[in-house]
Amino acid sequence: MFSLRGDAHKFYLQLIKTLKNGESFSSIKGLSEIEEIQKHYRSxxxxxxxxxxxxxxxxxxxxxxxxxxxxxxxxxxxxxxxxxxxxxxxxxxxxxxxxxxxxxxxxxxxxxxxxxxxxxxxxxxxxxxxxxxxxxxxxxxxx
The missing domain is CATH 1.10.287 (Helix Hairpins)
Structure with missing residues (x-):
């Protein structure tokens, strides 16, 4: 999907696409990156x-x-x-x-x-x- 809106909307569209494809949200690079950063800061x-x-x-x-x-x-x-x-x-x-x-x-x-x-x-x-x-x-x- 193509959008001229900002990154937040593009990320939202990526979430919708992942959900429609029946995939796990953990497959989204942005979310796994956030988890990695959280894990690092928690340590x-x-x-x-x-x-x-x-x-x-x-x-x-x-x-x-x-x-x-x-x-x-x-x-x-x-x-x-x-x-x-x-x-x-x-x-x-x-x-x-x-x-x-x-x-x-x-x-x-x-x-x-x-x-x-x-x-x-x-x-x-x-x-x-x-x-x-x-x-x-x-x-x-x-x-």
Missing amino acids: INTETLKLIYYRMIKEKNGTGIVPIFVTAVPWFLFLFSKQLQEFLFKEGSTLWIIFGIIYFSTLSVSVIVHFREKAWAAFHIEIIQDILKERNETFSSNT
Whole structure:
């Protein structure tokens, strides 16, 4: 099935397809990957897991170089716009096309990577929070 919607909807469609085919949900790569990550985090002691959690929060909320890149580079180019225009738009020169392709490609890729990394950090944070909550509930019920 083809969909122009986001990853969540594509995953939903994959679940529906798996169900219709009578297959087990464990055959879905995304779910087995989540189980593997959960298993790994469950094997880590609580104090270390809290430290990992704090690090993930930093990753998710960190400003990083990409937002700086997205906002600073256009201003930098604006400062030198006259010289840049003279260089790129020389008589018959196609340097502006090459510059534009490289600039927008770099910008697009870096923004996509930035938001994917934020999403992965949020994903790991949720898993860690669930494990810490489970451990806290287990500890509380034993006392």
